[in-house]
Amino acid sequence: MTKPSNHTGNTSKNAEPAKSQSPPSNQLIIETAEITAENTTALTAATDKYSDYEIAVEGKEFYEDALFSSEDELDQALIQTQANKKLSASDESQAPNAIASKTESEPPPEPPAKTYNKPAAIELNDFISPHSQQQKFQAGHHLFSKDGKQLPYLSRPKLNPSTLLSQQLTAAQSFTSTLPVAQRPALPSGKKNAQQLWLCCQLLGKYQWQKLAIRLNEYFGRSLPQRSIELDYKALKLKPKSQFEPILSPYEIKKRFSSKGISNDQLFNTASVELNKIAKCALARGKKQQLTESYSLVLAPLFKSYIESCHKQPAANKNTSQNEQLEAIKSITKSMIALYKQLYMPLYQASNLIYGPQRSKANALAYSLIDWLCLEQWLYSAMLAPLPSSSIKTLNSLFYALSCYEPELIEQPQTSLCSNSPSSLKTLYRRYQLMLLVDFGSINTRLHQEVIDQLLAALQQISLFQLSAQPHKPVQDCHFIPSHHSAAMQFTPATQLQGAEGIGLDLAKFTAAIKADYLQQLKRLGTTNSKQPANASFAAQSALFSQLAAYSKQQTLGYYSLYQPLNISLFCGFNDCFSHNLFSYKQNLKSQQTSADIELPQPPKASSCPWAAAVDDDEQLCLQTAAAKLTAKLNIGQPVIISRQQEGQAQPESQLAVVTRITRSQPKLIELALSKLAQHFTGATINEALPPHNKALLYCHDKQYFLLTQNSEPCWKGKTLALTLHNEQSTVVCIKGLSQDFGQHRIYQLF
Incomplete structure (x- = not known):
């Protein structure tokens, strides 16, 4: 299609019309006519000169008597014809008698069967x-x-x-x-006499005694392997209980978290403070484990609900109180992992004589520690924050040690905080490693x-x-x-x-x-x-x-560490981009036609954040701002208009971009990565779609036209869409392929 005639988001430059590229010599040109507003009007007016029969015939997708049903079939036929010509030319250069002998020995191949009225096949790469x-x-x-x-x-x-x-x-x-296993003896079958019965009793008695001896050796740690693999753990210097305020009991924890009058912000703040005290306080091992498990039971449902809310609305859209909630959640997970380390590591580092009687308790603590490491990873992925490297090291080293010394444990399914069904440590470990990718x-x-x-x-x-x-x-x-x-x-x-x-x-x-x-x-x-x-x-x-x-x-x-202040304004979201482009068009039109009475629409508000940039080139823009000052609703794939005021220009320059990355690598800061699409773009309304999903953005990049839409209507290769531009001009575009799919928004390339 050609460039729309109305004004675009950039008033200083005009988009060049898309030039037709010369096709390769081995392809046959089928019609791929560009549809413009003038062509559409001419075609509409020309339909009065044709009969209904002619219009019906011309409107068919394929004909019953057509020799080829698609462009691909025509291209293949042309390539095959040229290949046959080259083959015949090379054969003519050989000796005539050799050609004759070859013809006599090998019968000519049968021509391939032709298929008629076959629908056009869409190749996978044609849709990309x-x-x-x-x-x-x-x-x-x-x-x-x-x-x-x-x-x-x-x-x-x-x-x-x-x-x-x-x-x-x-x-x-x-x-x-590798632990010893008692072997059940093979007893004789059939009718037994007294001597055979006595022999069977002796064998069974030895078997039961062997089982008991193996259990006793495991209990006292005699048969357990020496845990020589050192884990990355440094014990904290704990303070006496008298230096802290009173700690909530398990009953008070359950009562407070089941109360309906307390918000999640207050609950997270309470848990953050209490768990920090428990982690630094010198309590009895049993008391500390009881408090830790009590918080684990009440926090897991709240965390799952928080993850669901982050999936609906990213953490980058949070206000001040919600950003404090995010920091409280990070503190909770850090304290819970530290507490389970305090409970498990002394048992792991102890001698087998101490470890053996408490082996089942140690294995349960190891499972809870890995389970909380997986829950921490799930939370950090929802918060769009990088996972601490110390947590990854802890899980890698702990799982490797368990695979060496407790191989049966990693295969046993247990109740997990990260899954609705029982999961083994092996499953949690594979999930953890995949989510790292x-x-x-x-x-x-x-x-x-x-x-x-x-x-x-x-x-x-x-x-x-x-x-x-x-x-x-x-x-x-x-x-x-x-x-x-x-x-x-x-x-x-x-x-x-x-x-x-x-x-x-x-x-x-x-x-x-x-x-x-x-x-x-x-x-x-x-x-x-x-x-x-x-x-x-x-x-x-x-x-x-x-x-x-x-x-x-x-x-x-990676992540950038150096950011420089940048004076720009961002219009975020589909509606704001559409409204800003419409306002710019009306404003330019009013400045050119001073005598006309043109009413300006209400302009959208730009994001009032102080921005700093690490990268600003022709393709991308990497920004950073304070999380508390970001009021715009952003998500991956959402369109953004970058507005800059250049010296010597009355109107600011506008550039269309999409959000490609949102991260929180530093506390209270948010990093955005924007992929720049085009400087020449305009808003359009899809006539077939229903509001509010009928808005679209039409832009030109490298002499190719693209349509950025909200994911509502199905589009496929060859589908036509009727658009109405800001200047009330109508045009028809044809979908060539899917360029990007962000979930909520899609970008289609046009013919």
Whole structure:
């Protein structure tokens, strides 16, 4: 389509019309006429000259007697014709007798059967724009490298992965206990005499005595392995109880948290103060454990409710009191993890004589500690904050120690705070490692739970095994989790794993399952028969798949430390961007037509935050501001207009952008990453859609036109939309492909 004739968001520059690019020589040009307002008017007026029969024939999608039913079929026919010509030319250069002998020996191949009246097939890569960040998923482009430092290589078009493991994992490589087990004797069958009965009684007696001896040895720690792996733990110097105010009892805790007259802010503040006192106070071990478990029971439901509220409205939109609530939650999780460390670590570091009788209690504390580490990760992902590296180190080292000394524990399902069903430590560990791969700050918060659900659904596809320094055990290619001094997943080839100790993860089947789900959704979205809008699962799969692809290339996003003040104004949200563009157009029109009586609409209010910038180039803008002063409602994918007042210009320059990342790397501060789309844009109304989802933004980038819409109406390749621009001019656009899907908003590329 051509550039709209009305004024855009930028008054100083005009967008150049899109020039037609020369097609490759091996493709046949079918009509892809650009639709302009003038062409639309001419076509509408020209319909009076044609009969109803001619209009009906011209309006058909395909014809019954057509030789080719689609552009792809015509292109394939042309390519095949040129290939045959080249083949015949090369054959003519050979000896005539050789050609004759070849003709006599091999019969000519039968021509392929032609299919008539076949619907046009939509290729997967046809539905992805070259401008899209999802272009890494195009057909013919490998998603993952075969390098050992990256995710398992996935071949195309087959969805079955070619795994990097030199051997398949066997049951013998799972976590098994090394403790002695009593062997039940084989008793003779059939009728027994007195001597045989006496022998059976002796064997059974020895078996029962052996079982009792094994239990006694385990209880007193004689048969338990020595826990030589050191965990990263430093005991705090506790203060006497007399230096603190009275601590709430378990009954008072339950009574206060069940009261309906106390808000969540007050409850979180109370828990933060009380848990901080308990963590620093020298209490009896039993008393401290009782208080810790009491707070764990009452806080878990509140945290789950808080996570759901963050998914509906990101933490970046919070006011002053809610930002204080966020800091209180961070303090609570830190204190709870510190308390469980105080309860478990002395037992772990004790001798087997002390550890043996309290082994079941120690295992329960270890499970609670890992469970709270997983809950902390869930909370931080909802708050769009980076997870503390100390927590990741604690979980990695603790799970590795448990896999060595308590292998039966990690397989036992128990009640978890992070799941509605019982989960084992093995399941929690895999969930924790997978969520480390995902940057939730770059995913729309409404898709967070959908992404987590997809991770949990594919959890069983991950093989988890233990690497050993024993030379007789084979070492395989895998994803290696070091046991110490690491806060992130490391990808190590097999040649560097000799003598290594740690946990290995095989993600080949997992990445294949994620890819298969994504391609299935993309294929359904790209078919002309799909008239239903894609649900949140497609946007979640797209976001998850792009995260895995970026992580496989080690493309991790960092954080900036230096920000400089920047004098800009931001208009955030779809409605404010639409209203600001309409106001700018009316204002420019009124300045040009002074005699006309033009009524200006109410302008939207810009965000009144003091902004500081770390990066400001042609493609992105990284900003930082105080969380308490941010009043705009922001989420990933929401449009933003960047307004700057340049010297010597009466009107400020406007630039259209979208929010691509929201993080809280520092307390009381929020970082925003904006992806700049275009300087030439205009608002448009979709005539077919119902308000308030009928508003759209039309912009030009690199001589290509795009349509930013609210995710309401289904669109597919070839669908036409009638738009009404701000100057009340009507135009018709045709969808070429999906450029971006943010969940709440979508960007379509136009023909």
